[in-house]
Amino acid sequence: MNAVVLAQTVPALDLGDFSFFNLFLQAHIVVKLVILGLLAASIWSWAIIVDKYLQFGRARRQAEKFERVFWSGQSLEELYASLSHNVNHSMSALFVAAMREWKRSHEGGVRASAGVNMRIDKVLNVAISREMERLERRLLFLANVGSIAPFVGLFGTVWGIMTSFQAIAASKNTNLAVVAPGIAEALFATALGLLAAIPAVIFYNKFTNELGRQSNKLEWFADEFSTILSRQLEDRA
Amino acid sequence: MRAGLAISGVTHVVLLTWSTLVFPSAEVFEVEPVQSLPVEIITPSELTRIMAGAQDAELPEPESEPIAASEPESQPQQTAALEPEPPTAPEAEPEPVPEIAAEPEPEPEPVPVAEPTPPEPQHVEINRNAMRVPTFRPRNTPSRQEQFDADRIAALLDKTPDQEQTRRQNDTQSDRSATRGQSDGRDSNMSISEIDLLRRQISRCWNPPIGVQGAENLIVAIRISLRRDGTLSGAPEVDGTVSGGAERVAAESALRAVRRCAPYQLPPEKYDTWRDIRVTFDPRQMLGG
Secondary structure, three states: OHHHHHHHHOOOOOHHHOOHHHHHHHOOHHHHHHHHHHHHHHHHHHHHHHHHHHHHHHHHHHHHHHHHHHOOOOOHHHHHHHHOOOOOOHHHHHHHHHHHHHHHHHHOOOOOHHHHHHHHHHHHHHHHHHHHHHHHOOHHHHHHHHHHHHHHHHHHHHHHHHHHHHHHHHHOOOOHHHHHHHHHHHHHHHHHHHHHHHHHHHHHHHHHHHHHHHHHHHHHHHHHHHHHHHHHHHHHO | OHHHHHHHHHHHHHHHHHHHHHHHHOOOOOOOOOOOOOOOOOOHHHHHHHHHHHHHOOOOOOOHHHHHHHOOOHHHHHHHHHOOHHHHOOOOOOOHHHHHHHOOOOOOOHHHHHOOOOHHHHHHHHHHHHHHHHHHHHHHHHHHHHOOOHHHHHHHHOOOOHHHHHHHHHHHHHHHHHHHHHOOOOOOOOOHHHHHHHHHHHHHHOOOOOOOOOHHHOOEEEEEEEOOOOOEOOOOEEEOOOOOHHHHHHHHHHHHHHHHOOOOOOOHHHHHHHOEEEEEEOHHHHHHO
16 A cells, blocks of 8 residues: 555656766756766876876887897997987987087087086986976876775765755655665766776876886986996096 | 877767666666565554463354355255165165265265175165265365455465464454453453553652662562552552561652652553552662663
């Protein structure tokens, strides 16, 4: 008897209406904002992920290619001449910066080897940090999304459940048909938050790992190159 | 960066449209209508009354008798008609035998027995059949009758042994007889919950003699007489003798408690049971519980 009465009082819900889009349309304005924000965060973080993925892959490949050329016995002057006009990746940028400084020091015919060595080291350090800055740009956004998106989603969920409980209190009816839509809509926000956060965290970890490896490579190369140059300086002296 | 943004945006749009296409196909739960069980809510007092009444409730006479009497079947009549026949022709010829064997068709039993026997024992056999039929039939029919008894469907569905079933029958019977006693307001006994109700009301006002040595052993019984509205109709008295100072203190405290909480709220329809009531003041029960 009761079930019949309830079925009459509760507006007939079309169960086909629980698509993401309809859930979004039915939601409270705050939940809507949260969902939109999470969607934007997800799109932007995926854009960063794609971009960084390509960038790191390119950097790694170019570094390998450059190392092959560098250790192939080609003269440094020739290499500098070929690379100085199209500086496009990290290791060659280091090489070009160091070579430029070296050449400048020798153009004046000055023979202050210790000073030149120091300057070359400084130039290499600056070049390394510039490269690292270029590589890790926007990675912080991934970290932010990874740590904050679940909370934002949870906020949307709590808000949605709050409003749905208010609706339950207003309708004085604890039937599941009254409770369910609000909760489904609220949980949607958490789902989106997790959806944005999980790939962000995964790729943030992956990229920081990669970043550390690249930075190590750059430093090793810088050290090796500065030893080569200092040996050259001493030979000339 | 632009390539990444484009890729990401396109993938999101594709995923969202895919999800809008896929998500609505979430299966609607097929909820089978739950078979409703009629539940009656009874108070503890009713329960105790049912239990108590089951002991001496008079069982109704077995139902099989009237049904057997009213049974309008043709076969018993036929056999009854046959019954007088054998005595009239005790040493009869084998002719009636096929007739009898043919007539009670639905009965498989007499046919095989009847054929190979000689005439003399044949009659004995027929007689026995005739005797058996009326006693045999009624046992079948009441069981058929039971199935239409709406009150005991639950008992029929329950396949537990007979003992359980008869106990349940007793219960329903005693319930009926117990309500007979209720209508005139003379329910014979207070239920435990009602005694508890009174005890709880008194114990609120009771200051038990904690300071006295051996206080937990000072059990005092007080006789209280009450009016219908729950007020005291007379001074409460100590039931039994009071000896010693400590016991006197306990009795005094109990009397004080009874007076202080004076208008008691008790079910007025059972006034007869609590008009004059004896309450035991046991410090262990009233304090511990």
